[in-house]
Amino acid sequence: MFPLILLYVVLTIIRPQDYLPGLENVPILPVVLLLAFASWLFSSAKTFAAPQFLILPAFLLILMISEVTNGWTGGAIDELARFGPVVIAFFVFGAACSTQKRVRVAMGVFVVCAAVLALHGVEQSRLGTGWTGIPLSEGGRIQYVGIFNDPNDLGLLFAACLPMAVFLGRRGTGAMRPVWLGCAMLLLYGIVLTNSRGALLAVLIIAGCYVWYRKGVVVAGILGVVGLTAMKLVSSRMDELDAGEESAAGRVDAWYAGLEMFRDNPAFGVGAGNFTEYNELTAHNSFVLVLAETGFVGFVTWLAFVGYGFWMMLTIIRHVRVPGTDPKVEAEWVMEKQLALTLLLSLCGLFAAAFFLSRSYMVVLYLIAAMVAGHYIGARKRWPELPFFRISDGGWRWVPAAAGSVAALFVLVAVLLRTV
Template sequence: MFPLILVYVVLTIIRPQDYVPGLDLVPILPVVLMLAFGAWLISRDKTFQAPQFIILPAFLLILMVSEVANGWTGGAVDELARFGPAVIAFFVLGAACSTQKRVRTAMTVFVICAAVLALHGIEQAKTGMGWTGIPIGEGGRIQYVGIFNDPNDLGLLFAATLPMAMFLGRPGAGAMRLVWLGAAALLLYGIFLTNSRGAMLAVLVVAGCYVWYRRGIAVAGVLGVIGLTVMKLLSSRMDELDAGEESAAGRVDAWYAGLEMFRDNPIFGVGAGNFTEYNELTAHNSFVLVIAETGFVGFVLWLAFVGYGFWMMLTIVRHVRVPGKDAAVEADWATERQMALTLLLSLCGLFASAFFLSRSYMIVMYLIAAMVAGHYVGARRRWPELPFFRLSDGGWRWVPAAMGTIAGFFVLVAVLLRTV
C-alpha cells in the first residue's frame, strides 16, 4: 500500500505521463491509485480514527449535491470522477503514514519531486525551454506541465515542501544534511523564479510562524517587516503589492463576486466548478471559492477538514510531557514534535498560498493533509495521552467558526473595495 501511494505521489507531481511519448496512452495515474486503494482495502492498517476521514467523503457528497441543487444531475457524476481520486488518495496515504519512518519517507518523496520541478524551472530560466517541452512563461516566470502549468501552483508546492526539506536537513542528519539543505535552497530559488507573490508571502508566513514559535511574536513581527521589504526589492511583482494594482483589484472584485454568489445561494452555493459561469475570473481565493460554490454547508465541512489538521499538529507541538529517564523515548518524543512542527509549517505555507489562489480541490493539498492526519493517528498510538478528536465532542464549533470566517470576508472585501 505505502509504495503504491508513493508512486502515485511521484506521478502526480513529476507527471511523466504528460510528456513522455507513449505514457499518455495508458491511464497510469488512475491505475496506480486503484492498485493502492485495493491494497488499502485488504490492509490491516486501515484507519478512520481522525475526523477528516468522515469529513472528506461528506464534502464530496456536498460537491455532488451542489450540482444537483443547481439543476444539473449529471454534474454529480462529474464531481465524483473529479474529486473522488483526492478522497481515495487521502484515505490511502493517511492510513500509510502511521509511523515516524513512513512520514519521513513521504516527506523525502515530496521534497525530491519538488526539487525536480525546481531544476526543470532553472533549465527553463537558462534556455527558455524545459525538458518537458514547456517553454518559460509570460514575464519569464517558470512553469511545468499539467496541474503545475501555472507558476503560482509551482510556488505553492515549493512553499509547502520547504519546511520538509529543512526538517530532513536538521542537525543529526549526518552526511545527507548538506543535500537536504541544498534542496531547501533549490526550492527557495524556484519560488524566486516563479515570481509568485502568493508563494513569496507564504515563505514569509512560514518563516514568521517558525520565529514566533522559537523567539516570540515581537521578534517575528520585526523580522517579518524586514523580510517583506527584502522581497519587494527582489521581485517586481511584490513591489506592485497594492489593493489598487490591476491584478490585486481583480482579485478583490472576484472575492466580491463570490460573496454575492453565496448571498444568492447560501445553502449549497452555485455548484462545484461553476464559479466562472457567474464571473469572468476565478475566485483567486480557495476559501471564497468553496463558500461560493458549495455554500454554507460545504464551507463548514471544508473549514473543519482544514482546521482539524492545524489543530492536531498544534496539539502535539504544545503537548507537555513529564520527562522520563529513558533517553530513547525522549528522543522519539522530540522527533514527534519536530515532525508535527514541520507539517504545521507546511500547512501554513500551503494555505498562505491558497489564500490567493483558487486551489480548493487541488490534489497536493489533500496529500499533505493525509500526511497530517496519518501522523496524528500514529502519534496517538505511540503517545496515548494525546487527545482523541471526535466530531461528536466538538464538531459543532465549526458552524460558528464558518459564520465568523464568512462575516470576516464580507468585512475584508468591503474595506478593500474602498481602497481600490
C-alpha cells in the same frame, strides 16, 4: 500499500505521463491509485481514527449535491469522478503515514519531487524551455506541466515543501544533510523564479510562524516587516502588492463576485466548478471558491477538514509530558514534536498561498493533509495520552467558526474595495 501510494505521489507531482511520448493515453495514475486502494482495502493498517476520514467523503457528497441543487443532475457523477480519486488518495496516504519513519520518507519524496520541478524551472529560465518542452510563461515566469502549468501552483508546492526540506536537512546525517539543505535552497530559488507573490508571502508566513514559536510574537513581527521589505527587492511583482494595482484589483473583484454568489445561493452555492460561469475570472482565493461553489454547508465542512489538521499538530506541539528516564523514549518524543512543527509550518505555507489561489480541490493539498492526519493517528498510538478527536465532541464549533470567517471575508473585501 506505502510504496504504491508513494509512487502515486511521484506521478502526481513529476507527471512523466504528461510529456513522455507514448504515455499520453496510458492511464498510469488511475491504475496506480487503484492498486494502492486495493492494498489499503486488504490491509490491517487501514484506519478511520481521525475526523477528516468522515469529513472528506461528506465534502464529496456536498460537491455532488451542489450540482444537483443547481439543476445539473449529471454533474453529481462528474464530481464523483473528479474528486473521488482525491478522497481515495487521502484515505490510503493517511493510513500509510502511521510511523515517524514513514512520515520522514513521505516528506523526502515530496521534497525530491518538488526539487525536480525546481530544476526544470532553472533550465527553463536559462534556455527558455524545460525538458518537458514547456516554455516560460508570460512575463518570464517558470511553469511545469499538468496541474502545475501555472507559476503560482509551482510556488504553492515549493512553499509547502520548504519546511520539510529544512527539517530533513537539520535532522540529516552524513552526505544527506547537504543534499536536503541544497534542496531547500533550490526550492527557495524556484519560488523566486515563479515570481509568485502568494508563494513569497507564504515563505514569509512560514518564517514568521517559526520565529513566533521560538522567539515570540514581537520578534516575529519585527522580522516580518524586514522580510517583506527584502521580498519587495527580490520580486518585481511584490512592488505591485497593492489593492489598486490591476492584478490585485481583479482578485478583489473576483472575491466580491464570489461573495455575491454566496449571498444568492447561501446553502449549496452555485455548484462545484461553476464559479467562472458567473464571473470572468476564477476566485483567486480557495476559501472564497468553496464558499461560492458549495455554500455555507460546504464551507463549514471544508473549514473543519482544514482546521482539524492545524489543531492536531498544535496539540502535539503544546502537549506537556512528564519527562521519563529512558533517553530513547525522550528522543522519540522530541522527534514527534519536530515532525508536528514541520507539518504545521507546511500547512501554514500551503494555505497562505492558497488564500490567493483557487486551489480548493487540488490533490496535493489533500495529500499533505493526509500526512498530517496519519502522523497524528500514529502519534496517538505511541502516546495514548494525546486526545482523540471526534466530531461529536465539539464539532459544532466549526459552524460559528465558519460564520465568523464568512463575516471576516465580507469585511476584508469591503475594506479592499474602498482602496481600489
